[in-house]
Amino acid sequence: xxxxxxxxxxxxxxxxxxFYPHDVSRIEIRRTHxxxxxxxxxxxxxxxxxxxxxxxxxxxLADRERFCRREAELNGRLSNGVYAGAVAIHEDDGGRLSFxxxxxxxxxxxxxxxxPEEANLARLLESGEFTDDxxxxxxxxxxxxxxxxxxxxxxxxxxxxxxxRFNMEENFEQIxxxxxGLLDADKWEFIRQxxxxxxxxxxxxxxxxxxxxxxxxxxxxxxxxxxxxxxGIQIIDCIEFNDRFRYGDTALDLAFLKMDLDRxxxxxxxxxxxxxxxxxxxxxxxxxxxxxxxxxxALVRLKVSCxxxxxxxxxxxxxxxxxIRAYLGLAFRYALSFGRPTLWVFxxxxxxxxxxxxxxxAAALFMPLFSSDxxxxxxxxxxxxxxxxIDAGPYRPLLRGRIYARLLNLAMERLRSGSSVxxxxxxxxxxxxxxxxxxxEDLTTDIVFAHCVCSTAxxxxxxxxxxxxxxxxxxxxxxxDEMQKRYEGFDSSFEDTYLRIDTDDTVESCLHILxxxxxxxxxxxxxxxxxxxx
Numbered sequence: 001x002x003x004x005x006x007x008x009x010x011x012x013x014x015x016x017x018x019f020y021p022h023d024v025s026r027i028e029i030r031r032t033h034x035x036x037x038x039x040x041x042x043x044x045x046x047x048x049x050x051x052x053x054x055x056x057x058x059x060x061l062a063d064r065e066r067f068c069r070r071e072a073e074l075n076g077r078l079s080n081g082v083y084a085g086a087v088a089i090h091e092d093d094g095g096r097l098s099f100x101x102x103x104x105x106x107x108x109x110x111x112x113x114x115x116p117e118e119a120n121l122a123r124l125l126e127s128g129e130f131t132d133d134x135x136x137x138x139x140x141x142x143x144x145x146x147x148x149x150x151x152x153x154x155x156x157x158x159x160x161x162x163x164x165r166f167n168m169e170e171n172f173e174q175i176x177x178x179x180x181g182l183l184d185a186d187k188w189e190f191i192r193q194x195x196x197x198x199x200x201x202x203x204x205x206x207x208x209x210x211x212x213x214x215x216x217x218x219x220x221x222x223x224x225x226x227x228x229x230x231x232g233i234q235i236i237d238c239i240e241f242n243d244r245f246r247y248g249d250t251a252l253d254l255a256f257l258k259m260d261l262d263r264x265x266x267x268x269x270x271x272x273x274x275x276x277x278x279x280x281x282x283x284x285x286x287x288x289x290x291x292x293x294x295x296x297x298a299l300v301r302l303k304v305s306c307x308x309x310x311x312x313x314x315x316x317x318x319x320x321x322x323x324i325r326a327y328l329g330l331a332f333r334y335a336l337s338f339g340r341p342t343l344w345v346f347x348x349x350x351x352x353x354x355x356x357x358x359x360x361x362a363a364a365l366f367m368p369l370f371s372s373d374x375x376x377x378x379x380x381x382x383x384x385x386x387x388x389x390i391d392a393g394p395y396r397p398l399l400r401g402r403i404y405a406r407l408l409n410l411a412m413e414r415l416r417s418g419s420s421v422x423x424x425x426x427x428x429x430x431x432x433x434x435x436x437x438x439x440x441e442d443l444t445t446d447i448v449f450a451h452c453v454c455s456t457a458x459x460x461x462x463x464x465x466x467x468x469x470x471x472x473x474x475x476x477x478x479x480x481d482e483m484q485k486r487y488e489g490f491d492s493s494f495e496d497t498y499l500r501i502d503t504d505d506t507v508e509s510c511l512h513i514l515x516x517x518x519x520x521x522x523x524x525x526x527x528x529x530x531x532x533x534x
Contacts, residue, residue, distance in 0.1 A: 007036065007049060010089060010107050013097040014038050014045065021099060033308050034058070034241075039114055045087070046071075046110040048241075053307075056241040065108040071240040072110055078145055078219065078235035084111040115234060121227035125266045132272060134229060139276030141233050142222075142257075146250040146281060149216035158247035159215035161206045165199055167244075171299050178306040182324055187332045191295060194339035198292050201418060205288060205366045209249050214283070218253040220246035223260045251286045255293035259301075259334075262294075263326055267523070275516040284364040287515045295334035302327035329530075337526040341445045342420040343411055344518075345436050347427035348452035349483055351462035353503030353510070357452060358424040360511050365420065370410045372403050372425035404432045408439055415443045428487045437497070446525050447497050448518045451490060452510075454503045456480075496524060 015038075017024040025041030034056065038045045048058045048067060058064050068086035075083050089107040090100035097106070117123060121138075124130035157163060172192055179188055199206075209215065219226075220239030228234040239245040254277055261270035278286050305323045312320055344367070346358035355371060362369040407423050414421040427433050433449065440447035459480060490498055499517045501510050 007047065007107075010047070010097060011036055011038070014089075019098065033304065033311075042114060043084075044112050044114045046112070047107060055245070058241070061105070061107070067241050068108045068110045071238075072112075074238050074240050074246075075112075075236055077149075078141070078238070080232060080234065082113050082115065082234055082236060084113070087111045112236070115228045115230050115236070119228045119230040120225055121229070122224040122264055122266075124229055125224075125261075125264070125269055130229065130269070135269060135273050136276040138227065138233055139273050140280045141235070142254065143277050143280035143283075146216050146218065146253065149218060149250075151213060151216055155217055155247050156210050156215050158244065159206060159210040159249055161199065161203050164206060168195055168199060168296060171296065171303060175299060175303050175306060178303075178309075182306060182309075182321070183328055187328060190339075191299070191328075191331050191335045194335040195292065195295060197418065198338055202288075202292075202366065205285075208366075209251075209285070209289075212285075214250050214285075215248060216250055217243075218246050218248060218250060219256075220253070222253050222256045224257065224264055224266075227257070249289065249293070250281070250283070251289040252293045252297070254286060255290055256297040258290065259294040259297045259330060263298075263330055271516060271520055271523075274519070275512060278515070279512050284360075284511055284515055285366075287519055288365045290519070291334040291338040295331040295338070298327045298331040298334065302331070333523075333526050333530045336529050337446075337522050340526070340529075341415050341418055341443075342518075342522060343415060343436060343440045343445055343447045344420065344422040344450065345427060345433070345447065346422065346424045346450045346452065347433070348503075349426065349428075349459060349480075349487060351459050351466075352452040352454055353462075353501075353507070354426075354450070354452035355424050356507055357450065357501065357503065357510055357514065358422050360507060361450075361514060362422045364511065364515065367420045367422050368414055369422040369424060370407055371423075372407060375406050375410070376403050404435070408435055411436075412439060412443065415439070415445050426483075426487070428483070430488045430491075433490075433494070446522050448521055449490070449494060449498045450514055450518070451498065451500050452503050453500060456484075458504055497521060 011029060013019055015027055015029065017027060017040075020040060020043075022040075022042055026039075028039045030037045030039070034049055034051060034053070036047045036049065038047075046068075048064045050059050050064070051057075052059050058067065065086060065088075072083040072085045086108050087099055087110075088105045089097060089109060090103040091097050091106045092103035096103075118127075121130060124134075175183075175188075179185060218238075219235065221237060222235070226235060226237045228236070254274065258270045258274055261267070261273070274286070274290065278284055302324055305320045305327065309317055309320050344358075344361065346354040346361075348354040355373075358369055358371070361367075404425065404427075407425060411421045411423055423436070425432075427436070427449075436449075437447060463480060499514060499521065501514050503510055505513075
């Protein structure tokens with residue numbers, strides 16, 4: 001077994017440019033809690049520290065060799081021409097170290113090409129060079145990787161709710177000793193309790209993700225400093241030492257990169273990347289899990305920072321303490337987002353596409369849906385004729401008001417139980433919208449208005465189709481002019497809760513635009529709450 005002092009001797013030898021069989025421009029050593037990395041200008045050599053941290057065990061030379069080879073193999077999935085493989089470090093009878101041949105093997109290293117720092121994702125975002133088209137390409141690369149990544153019954157097991165709970169609780173347990181003196185105890189406790197409640201309330205969603213094939217052998221450590229734009233998109237440094245850290249929901253991988261971009265101040269780029277990925281992967285459900293998994297990933301990084309404190313010098317300890325505060329703040333903000341139920345209000349003229357979009361959104365985010373048409377008929381309010389005047393029968397103003405009261409009561413029941421809920425109705429009068437806002441304020445929940453609009457020509461075409469194929473709605477073409485005149489516009493007071501969705505586009509496109517925009521709104525609402533609690 002190589003001792004830490006022996007590793008230091010190897011690193012000293014490798015600090016001499018003459019050690020290498022290739023040109024060396026400058027040697028730099030970077031250390032993490034599990035590795036030592038030597039950068040030479042052309043090539044990088046990564047050695048594994050002889051440690052046992054529970055979740056990894058590098059004490060034996062044979063295991064370090066195995067994991068070096070495994071690292072090169074796994075990272076070939078998302079890079080091209082970067083990893084050269086594992087190389088052996090030899091010691092001759094005189095104690096001289098070299099890459100050999102000759103002598104006995106005393107250590108192994110991963111050999112990989114040194115990618116230019118200026119090609120890193122974070123650097124490119126800082127300089128404005130990682131544009132939307134490149135973010136779209138990155139989203140496509142990740143979606144294709146996940147679609148082709150290994151899946152098996154064993155890997156599916158890592159999407160089981162009980163294993164998700166185990167990983168979550170293990171994180172809590174390992175961070176626990178560092179809470180006194182390093183973490184804000186109130187925020188820490190809030191994150192724990194909200195995470196546990198989300199896990200408890202979303203068992204069906206977790207199981208559905210397994211059934212739909214979303215549990216894969218992913219990357220496991222998808223951070224901005226592992227993504228490069230150099231001779232194509234290169235993604236490096238996946239987790240090789242513990243399969244359990246790579247296996248999981250594809251949303252878990254994506255959430256790590258989203259969290260890291262948020263930490264670096266690139267929240268808008270993170271939002272765009274998620275939107276591009278969700279479309280490319282045909283996975284709108286990712287929005288249901290994104291913040292839960294982002295909080296988990298933030299705590300993983302927080303844990304690594306805490307563990308690194310033990311052997312850090314004074315300057316590094318100050319940097320680590322800053323990282324710990326940042327990661328805890330991110331996890332807290334995410335917890336505020338996924339821990340607060342949302343009242344989704346789909347509104348717009350009949351035939352504007354709101355009901356279709358409401359149904360798709362409710363299905364993607366695993367939420368109950370209540371529509372005015374359904375509630376009206378369940379309450380026994382049905383028209384007495386095939387064509388109903390706009391203010392007659394079940395559409396009389398008094399009865400219409402009762403239907404909205406009933407919808408808001410149904411929403412209140414679900415929101416009080418901690419569940420988000422979708423309402424689908426025209427909400428043509430601002431007083432009904434303000435009643436929805438008041439409900440959200442009273443229950444301290446988020447609210448999103450999805451205002452569905454389309455051209456008059458589209459409205460006429462859709463309404464005309466109802467004569468041949470009636471649905472739940474009784475609105476018809478001859479109602480349109482009067483409905484348009486009566487529909488009250490949204491004013492600026494709704495700005496932080498309002499999304500305008502043009503449903504002349506495809507349903508699929510509208511769904512992704514809505515989910516991305518709504519996630520941004522919910523993030524802003526969580527940030528406001530977090531700001532008040534500072």
